[in-house]
Amino acid sequence: MEKPEKLIVDGKRLDGRGPEELRPLKIQAGALKRADGSAYVELGANKVLAAVYGPRELHPRHMQQPDTAVLRCRYNMAPFSVEERKRPGPDRRSVEISKVIREALEPVVFTKLYPRSGIDVFVEVLQADAGTRTAGITAAAVALADAGVPMRDLVSAVAVGKVDDTIVLDLTKEEDQFGTTDMPVAMLPRKRVITLLQMDGSFIEEEFERALALAMKGCEQIYEAQKQALKARYSIKPEEG
Amino acid sequence: MVEVKTGDFVVPGDFLATTEEFVPGEGAYEEEGKVYSSCTGVVLVDVRTKRISVFSKTATPPVMKRGDVVVVRVEEVKDQSANVSIGVLRGYEDRQLPLPDAGVIHVSEVRDGYVRDLSKEFKAGDIVRAKALDTRRTPIRLSTVGEDLGVIMAVCSRCRMPLDKDDSKLRCKNCGNVEFRKLASDYRRGIL
Numbered sequence: 001m002e003k004p005e006k007l008i009v010d011g012k013r014l015d016g017r018g019p020e021e022l023r024p025l026k027i028q029a030g031a032l033k034r035a036d037g038s039a040y041v042e043l044g045a046n047k048v049l050a051a052v053y054g055p056r057e058l059h060p061r062h063m064q065q066p067d068t069a070v071l072r073c074r075y076n077m078a079p080f081s082v083e084e085r086k087r088p089g090p091d092r093r094s095v096e097i098s099k100v101i102r103e104a105l106e107p108v109v110f111t112k113l114y115p116r117s118g119i120d121v122f123v124e125v126l127q128a129d130a131g132t133r134t135a136g137i138t139a140a141a142v143a144l145a146d147a148g149v150p151m152r153d154l155v156s157a158v159a160v161g162k163v164d165d166t167i168v169l170d171l172t173k174e175e176d177q178f179g180t181t182d183m184p185v186a187m188l189p190r191k192r193v194i195t196l197l198q199m200d201g202s203f204i205e206e207e208f209e210r211a212l213a214l215a216m217k218g219c220e221q222i223y224e225a226q227k228q229a230l231k232a233r234y235s236i237k238p239e240e241g
Numbered sequence: 242m243v244e245v246k247t248g249d250f251v252v253p254g255d256f257l258a259t260t261e262e263f264v265p266g267e268g269a270y271e272e273e274g275k276v277y278s279s280c281t282g283v284v285l286v287d288v289r290t291k292r293i294s295v296f297s298k299t300a301t302p303p304v305m306k307r308g309d310v311v312v313v314r315v316e317e318v319k320d321q322s323a324n325v326s327i328g329v330l331r332g333y334e335d336r337q338l339p340l341p342d343a344g345v346i347h348v349s350e351v352r353d354g355y356v357r358d359l360s361k362e363f364k365a366g367d368i369v370r371a372k373a374l375d376t377r378r379t380p381i382r383l384s385t386v387g388e389d390l391g392v393i394m395a396v397c398s399r400c401r402m403p404l405d406k407d408d409s410k411l412r413c414k415n416c417g418n419v420e421f422r423k424l425a426s427d428y429r430r431g432i433l
Contacts, residue, residue, distance in 0.1 A: 055302050055339040108254075145280075145299065146281075150268075152270070154254055189254070190255075235298070
């Protein structure tokens with residue numbers, strides 16, 4: 001990828017969005033037949049599938065916790081999800097992302113209801129264009145709700161960043177690569193509790209506050225879409241397939 | 242805040258009521274004096290008992306109660322009891338059960354009447370339909386008393402071929418071996 005001369009021209013980004021606009025978002029609850037719960041999310045060019053299994057018997061046995069369920073996450077990128085073929089299997093990056101996704105979801109799940117069991121969350125990235133961990137969290141939250149796992153709230157996630165000295169919402173790959181800062185944020189939309197916050201690059205304090213406020217606004221839009229996805233699947237017809 | 246009515250569609254985290262008004266029922270939880278939904282479904286408001294609950298529209302994780310019918314595999318047959326591992330709960334055939342999965346069938350709960358030898362009722366590897374008696378303790382106590390409960394699939398202990406029902410006995414087509422079991426009325430019909 002070549003570095004474009006400017007990432008923001010006349011207040012418009014390369015894909016024609018304003019700085020505080022999300023990419024087109026599509027969420028579908030219940031995309032996989034055999035999973036206990038699943039969801040499919042498209043955010044711009046990102047395509048992410050999430051599947052939830054459980055609560056179920058946890059193996060290996062020594063991982064079982066006598067008082068709670070164990071939440072396990074696996075974030076995985078398909079070899080064809082990026083421009084240059086990605087070597088399949090977990091690597092340093094995806095192991096870390098699996099961990100932060102787990103920690104982003106853990107506070108909402110009532111794990112204490114299912115002692116000695118495990119809940120498995122699989123996030124598969126089919127096509128990546130920056131912000132896959134946030135799209136993954138968004139999908140995983142819907143998948144958990146689709147599985148009927150008791151939850152305190154949903155989790156919505158979005159990235160913010162700084163590109164050409166402008167605070168922008170939902171970065172694309174170019175903006176992520178050639179911008180100054182990228183900051184993924186996940187939160188519980190009702191209580192506004194942040195469960196994931198990472199940052200690559202730098203902000204001054206005032207910029208950080210503006211970016212965080214923008215991320216929260218973005219999360220609310222994503223939350224509405226998550227609600228709509230669950231509603232579309234479950235409010236009218238009680239059962240299908 | 243908007244009043245929530247019966248029939249409203251909610252997702253996890255949606256506000257339902259305050260604790261002064263309602264007690265959280267199924268699919269709802271209380272936090273800091275407020276009642277929220279913990280699942281995706283429709284609200285049920287019971288004005289009489291002051292209970293607000295959410296009827297889940299999604300599939301939910303199976304929960305075993307007393308009287309539920311389960312399908313188990315016999316792991317070990319002892320003098321007084323048979324240890325089994327619980328496979329699936331009826332009504333939730335395509336979903337795994339959360340732990341615990343250990344169950345036990347006592348001689349006195351095998352059939353109506355006296356059982357002299359438990360090894361003539363079950364053998365390791367048998368697939369058995371049973372009813373839960375007590376789900377609070379592990380291992381879960383199970384019973385096979387009743388027409389529709391008992392072995393639904395068994396193999397010959399000599400040659401491991403599936404056994405065929407022959408009146409009240411089981412006969413092996415392959416080697417002619419005759420065995421005894423506490424059979425369910427629909428033995429080997431392929432019904433769980």
